[in-house]
Amino acid sequence: MSIIVQKYGGSSLADTEKIMRVANRIVSTKKEGNQVVAIVSAMGKTTDNLIKLAKEINENPSKREMDQLLATGEQISMSLLAMAIDNLGEKALSLSGPQAGIKTDSTHSKAMITEIVSDRLLDELKNDNIIIVAGFQGVTENHDIATLGRGGSDTSAVSIAAALNADLCEIFTDVDGVYACDPRIVPNIKKLSAVSYDEMLELANLGAKVLHSRSVEVGKSHNVTIHVRSSFNHNIGTVVKKEVSSMEHNGVITGIAHDFNIAKVVVFGVPDKPGVAARIFKELALANIGIQMIVQSAQTENQNDIAFTCSLDDAREAKAILEKISNDVGARDVVITENLAKVSIVGAGMMTHSNIASRMFGTLGKAGINIDMISTSEITISVIVNSDQCEKAVRELAEEFDLID
Template sequence: MGLIVQKFGGTSVGSVERILNVAERVIEEKERGNDVVVVVSAMGKTTDKLVSLAKDISSNPNKREMDMLLTTGEQITISLLTMALLQKGHDAISFTGWQAGIQTESIHGNARILNIDSTRIKSELDNGRIVVVAGFQGITEDDAISTLGRGGSDTTAVAIAATLKADKCDIYTDVTGVYTTDPRYVKDARKLLAVSYDEMLELANLGAGVLHPRAVEFAKNYSVPLEVRSSMEREVGTMIEEEVRMEQNLVVRGVAFEDDITRVSVLGLPNSLTSLSTIFTTLASNHINVDIIIQSSTNENTTNLSFSIKSDDLNETIKVLGDNKSKLNYIGIESESGLAKVSIVGSGMISNPGVAAEMFEVLAGNDIQVKMVSTSEIKVSTVVEEGNMIRAVEALHQAFHLAGTPVKA
């Protein structure tokens, strides 16, 4: 007898048939003797349709009103899923974000959860009911409806699990778990039975946004055990939990990759204290996301700075840097497109300094030139030519024994 929080995303509740399927999954958990709280997203493309309506009305829709509009999506799903559970003979009740006591900052579009007053949820669980909660939404101090931004439903589920001290938070999605690398590209990619929170954060782009980083961070901070699993298949998924609970027999847990990368180098920047902050503040205020940043001073007075961006942002980046040339006071700009980022991830590498060296050796042994390098405690990222990306991933996947090894860490 435990307490399980289940979260089902937009694809999993995308039609009447899928909602009925989700109801079955919820009932299975309930019939195992567990208390169940279910968090759901808006059905399929509902949110996109609502956004498009708003854009037809206003070129720059008011954010409070946008939250008012978008939150109807999850409200529709909670009512339909609850009707389905009741129809199947199980007592259930739905709550919007405000009814579930999800209090957020007083901002719109991207509010953080401040507190969850779980009195109502607890009382309904005590009544033996399945509680169905709208993800992605909450209420501000002055009773306005707010939303949590991208990945908001994941965050709602994890936050409720943390507040209720749930035994587990199951994230149901359209993939069966987290893989050693993307199975669409690498045939012998294997599903991982367990990863740590930090590894999950670094592997976030494996499996196409299977779990939002903000939710993983939240789960890590409150030690909420997560499982990523399929809403359609009945196989076991990937557990995400504290490192200490896992053995360390795999140094590298997965190989992540991403194409369409461009390197931009700003040459001859003055070696001043404010150069770096000025350049990245300027880029950020123009909504350009920078990934890897590498700085190397060439002499006492000037420095060269390289960073990677999505290739789509190159024109805008060059324009922004050009517009601010007098302020930034650099000598020249150089860029190289057609690149890709390949990363190895694993908490085992913290205590294993040779991992980066081994990675470079594998790449060199395959005639793959490394253009940029960036390291964190549990990740080594390299930038290579796009044409070498999949070869690099396959070579690393094999070299670090990810294929064919037991997947449980």
């Protein structure tokens, strides 16, 4: 008997009618001879509404109390879905993240899963239960609830699939799979039948919203086959796996990601001496601020400017941190630039094609799109552009690299 882990997002559980539809789908999977564990997100806009409520009470609530609050959203979903399955005549049991054995570190709002103790999950499956688990949450060593951050239910699902050695992890969402770029920007963009872990990880890290990057990392580490598909139909979606055959691959470039949640932070007048950059980035690391691109430019013989990109929220925290230590490191000023976006092309094929960068930059140049910063890896080229030119850049690159059906 196969173990199937399924994850349902908030849009799939937005109201009672949709919850009943999901319940029917889970029951059908069970009746096909499978053991089923379903991981659920909060209903619809529940998380956003809870955040709004918190801000009305306290503009700067503690991260611990926010975790206590936000974890309730997924717990509402799990209970209602278990009731719906019970109403269909199948045995169902709902479990919060802590009850399901999900253990995390103590970084509230951005917790990392440290371990999944799967004993209870396995026992309940042996008792012929369909298990519904609240995603996005776990428990710290101090027995506090901690949440995993946006997209954390994906990570919960793939981690549980790994812990149970599941045969498949299905991520149900409101789209038919993974597209070569956002279909809201390019409506006739190609859908990917399959994508490798490495390419999906790059796309997720660079702004593609279909899968959370940490879930792909777990999938890659534990070789979990992930099937991204729609909860509103029975179409085949996109399989994320270790290797993708040439028949499944669309071409040199697999996809284009974009991200509007970008800011550039520049530290001006940094002394050109050993250890200064290490001090700057150590302080940022201690605050769990994710750094993306880094550029150092020489202004004088003895001073450099250091620029880096990060999320908008992290940029404001980074600025405050760097202003506090600017005197210690001898920096002159710290400035944030907003209204930026990142556009990235991803594809394993670029390792064997030397002209990809020139085609990308040439395409953007012809379209009148200025590039602020550039970074590259073996399978990725990313550029920072003005946010009002982001969607145009995506459309032009989709055309250039033949990603349109």
